[in-house]
Amino acid sequence: MEMHRSGLVEQFRQKADAVSTIVKPVATMAEALAYAVQVCVRKEACAMLSSGCEYGLSDPAQELCGLKQWEKLMAAPGLAAADIDRLTALCRDAGIGLIRQGLAAHAGGIDVGLTTADFGIADTGTLVLHCSDEDLRLATMISEVHVAVLRAEDIYPNADAAADRLAAFFSTSDYTAFITGPSRTADIERVLTLGVHGPLDLHVLILDGSTAS
Amino acid sequence: MQTAENNRQYRKQLKEALDNAFQRKALDNFAVAYRGIRVSNFEGIDRARLIERIGKAKDAAMARVDALYHQFREKAEAAGATVHLAASDAAANEIIARIAAENSCTRIVKSKSMTAEETLLNHFLENRGYEVIETDLGEWIIQLRREGPSHMVMPAIHLSRNEVSRLFTEVTGKPQDTDIEKLVKVARRELRERFVTADMGISGANFAIAETGTLGIVSNEGNVGLVTTMPRVHVALVGIDKLTATVADALTVLTGLPRNATGQAITSYVTWITGANPSGASATGRKNMHIVFLDNGRSALAGDPVFSQALRCVRCGACANVCPIYRLVGGHAYGHIYIGAIGLILTYFFHGRDKDKHLIENCLNCQACKEVCVAGIDLPRLIREVQKVVVHSAEQPFLPGLMAAYVLKRRRVFHALLRSGRYVQQPVTGNTSYARHLPDLLFKDHKFKELPALAKKPFRDQWQPAAYRPARPRYKVALFSGCLQDFVYPEQLLAGTEMLKGSRVRLDFIQAQGCCGLPLYMLGEHGAAADLARWNMANIDPGEYDFVLTLCASCASHMKENYPFLLEKQAGTRVNARQYADKVIDYSSFMLLVGESAAAGKNARGQKAAYHAPCHLCRGLGVSAAPRELLEIAGYAYVPHDEEETCCGLGGSYSFKFPEVSAAILDKKLGAVAETGAEILVTDCPGCVMQLRGGALKQGRPIKVLHMAEALQQSK
Incomplete structure (x- = not known):
């Protein structure tokens, strides 16, 4: 079973890597939270991660950029209470704002969105997020960087193997997202460009408790 | 969008497309790149089996499309959505405008939908005074240019970064770079503002899962998520052909769609929506969720034994990607709204004969689309079937087709014409083996190649059977000459048979054989083509031979594939046609044997x-x-x-x-x-x-x- 799990983790890592997802193993949730905060701290150092506010924009679009808070902002809807306390402390120390709801008011830009995936699909490197909650959904859509935690034991070999689980999600009103890599387009001259409407970067932290000890 | 009124106009449009150097290069690069993608994109997947599974799932769904619609409706409405059924494109547009009016919406953001292109929804809503903004980058670009898509997946493939830069300069009122990365970021910021202020989102859908009432939508840019989340109203416009029975069936299609479309194992996003979800922008706290199903001729298609498979299409665009004609002229000249091989077929059913009558002729029957189709649609066959209907419903009968049918069906007349042809061709051949002096009036566009002259003596007059009567033959073979080799290139047949001298092959050449019928099939004269098939089968009895050998790949393929199809409805000849088809073999395969x-x-x-x-x-x-x-x-x-x-x-x-x-x-x-x-x-x-x-x-x-x-x- 352990061999099987490590095989799926490795396949997930390879497939996700092939579509520009940054995959990191973490042993504990605390490590994952610290990683997400570090991503946020380091974020502006990378010029490629600019999301367009510095270019020539029409007035209404520029105005929305202006609404973006100057302090760095992290969104972490749907996190467990204990994790939130820890994250709040980490963000405070790093001078990062943290929100858990009302994300729609920050459409101008959230630096990092932190979420927990329901499960993963190994053969395509896909995250599956059951996100009927609007804030959770928005965290995966409007954040410039999306950091998702995925438990190693929650990786299915392929989508077919997860069909029943999906059907259970769909049994009431529901919004479920398959996320595979950052947002991308090739609509201009077929040149692949990352970060159109959604995140410019996707980090997947594979939480494998069995490696902790 | 192809809108020519006559063949001359259409050829003019094609010529202009051929002269578009940027598009030519872009499409050519893409055709070559796509070939590479195809090799790797199905790695680790049994492609043939996947195609079969997709075809079966889609066929089974279309066979009970009504029941699936009702099941979907029940499930989706139980989850808080409102489901509508529109019989026509106009009805769908009216329903959507009504939803907008009833909910006091004015600013609409839209994600990509070929179905909305089909109903010309944007024009309709704009004429009613609504602001509609396409948010898929390519779609936004062509919307700003007031154009239709030139590819179903890459709608702006015909445009250069310079053109996009000029366009964005105009739109933002600020000078823009030509760096693609920067242009994409400008679009991100410009459109983000539209999402924030929109009160209605319109999407399409790739799947409508009946067992749960769920929509599935694939996208790469992430705009689908925003369109379906930020505004308070969401309307999804979905063809009823997108109905699938189960989640598992949708996942099967999802395995093939992105791989065949762009070479991705999966798109960046697949969004699954069931019913009305929480919405902060909505006064009720729940999304005002509407699903509008479009029929527009699909039910009629679903019930047709031949054409129902057109509804298997998953809109991956691959049939355009491999089409040698699309590669040269692009989607504006090679489609009305739907583009590529499937476009030639759907245009007839969704937009009418008039929009399709020139397009439908623009097919080489090269079968590249059939090979690439991830749903296993026999696209060339359906193109020929539509062409047949178009030809026979024209106001004026198509004279060349009728004449060809008259002549080819009468072998003696046809062969007599060919024989006399070699005497009258002298002024144009100048006694060379090429027709060099063809009058400009009729042939000026055809002079890109030298056309061969008729041979002095057809193969049938040179055939000497004695050398092909081995004492103990291993194979008994009937030679099918085909008209082109018989009367123009007899030397090919002479060389081919010469190679079999001294072998243990008994070769018969039956003088009564006629044209294989392919030219008639290609002209839409299927009845006459079936008559020729019967004639040849009557003269070459498959029961008597191990093989029917032909040195013409076109005759071979036509006899093997189309004879059984053309004679399918006639019980007496159906079995015979299959037996005959089974015996047909090409020259290379036979020589190896x-x-x-x-x-x-x-x-x-x-x-x-x-x-x-x-x-x-x-x-x-x-x-x-x-x-x-x-x-x-x-x-x-x-x-x-x-x-x-x-x-x-x-x-x-x-x-x-x-x-x-x-x-x-x-x-x-x-x-x-x-x-x-x-x-x-x-x-x-x-x-x-x-x-x-x-x-x-x-x-x-x-x-x-x-x-x-x-x-x-x-x-x-």
Whole structure:
């Protein structure tokens, strides 16, 4: 079973890597939270991660950029209470704002969105997020960087193997997202460009408790 | 969007497309890149089985589309959505406008939907005073330019970064760079503001899962998530052909769709929406969720034994990606709204005969689309079927088709005409073997290749059976000559039969055989083509022979694939047609069967030979290794090239209907062959020989074009 799990983790890592997802193993949730905060701290150092506010924009679009808070902002809807306390402390120390709801008011830009995936699909490197909650959904859509935690034991070999689980999600009103890599387009001259409407970067932290000890 | 009123206008539009240098280069690069993607994109997947599974799932869904619709509606409404059914494009647009009015919406953001293109929804809503903004980057670009898409997946593939930069400069009122990354970021910021202020989102859907009432939508940019989340109202416009029974069926299609479309194992996002979800922008706290199903002729299609498979289409765009005509002229000239091979078919059913009547003729029948289709749609067959209907419902009967049907069905008349032709052709041939002096009035567009003259003596008059009567024959074979080899290139048949002398093959040539009927099938004259099929089967009894051998890949493919189809409805001949089809074999495969010694040669001495795979051989008959092996056995050094399996551009009567396109395809082919440095170019079809040899001669290229039989004979 352990061999099987490590095989799926490795396949997930390879497939996700092939579509520009940054995959990191973490042993504990605390490590994952610290990683997400570090991503946020380091974020502006990378010029490629600019999301367009510095270019020539029409007035209404520029105005929305202006609404973006100057302090760095992290969104972490749907996190467990204990994790939130820890994250709040980490963000405070790093001078990062943290929100858990009302994300729609920050459409101008959230630096990092932190979420927990329901499960993963190994053969395509896909995250599956059951996100009927609007804030959770928005965290995966409007954040410039999306950091998702995925438990190693929650990786299915392929989508077919997860069909029943999906059907259970769909049994009431529901919004479920398959996320595979950052947002991308090739609509201009077929040149692949990352970060159109959604995140410019996707980090997947594979939480494998069995490696902790 | 192709809107020509007559053939002349349509050819003018095609010529303009051919002269669009940027588009030509962009599409050509894409065609080559896509070929590479295809090799790797189904890695680890049994593609044939996947195609079969997708086809079966879609067929089963369409067979009970009504029941699936009701099941979907019940489930989706239980989850808080409102489901509508629109009989026509106009009805769908009205429903959507009504939803907008009832909810006081004015600003609409939209994600990509071919179905909304089909109903011309944007124009309709804009005329009603709504602001509609496309948010898929490519769609936004073409919307700003007031154009339709030129590809179903990459709608702005025909535009350069410079054009986009100029467009964005206009839109933002600020000077823009031509750096693509920067342009994409500008679009991100400009459109983000639209999402924030919009009160209604319109999407399409790739799946509508009946068992749960769930919509599934694929996207790469992330705009679908925003369109379906930020505004308080969401309307999804969905063709009823997107209904699938189960989550598992949707996942099966999802395995094939992105792989075939863009070579991705999966798109960046797949969004699954069931019912009305929480919405902060909505006063009720729940999304105002509407799903509008569009019929627009689909129910009628679903019930048709031949055409229902058109509804298997998953809109991946691959049939355009591999089409040699699309590669040259792009989607604006090769589609009304739906583009590529499937567009030729759907245009007729969704937008009417008038929009399709010129498009439907623009097909080489090269079968590349059929091979690539991830749903296993027999696209060339459906194109021919639509063409048949279009031809027979025209106000004026199509005279060349009727004349051809009259003549070809009367073998003696046809052959007498061909025989007398060789006397009257003298003024145009000047006693050469080419028709060099054709009058400009009729032929000025056809002079991109030298056309061959009729032979002095047809093969049938030169046939000497005595040499083909071995005492203990291993195979009893009927030779089917085909008209082009019989009357224009008898030397190919003479070479081919010569190679069998001394072998244990008994060869019969039955004088009563007629044209195979392919030209009539291609002209939409299916009745006359069926008559010819019956005639040939009556004269060549498959029960008496081990093989029906033909040196023409086109005749072979037509007899093998289309005879059973054309005679399917006639119980008496149905079995006979299948038996006949089973016996048909091409020359290369047959020579390998007879044995290496029959084909071995020494005179070639390693001469470099390129090969052109006739469409009807490599895709029609599925024969690909045999001819390459044969060349090596005959002592040639076979040199491969990238365009080996690309059509030569002849397509039978196609090259006469669309000479400019045919010439451009031929150019491309000969250029690719020249790069190999080969001295000879070998192929297995007299039609391809005619096109390639005539083109090489006209262009003064040093390469010699030979039929396989001639190549073998020369080395013997």
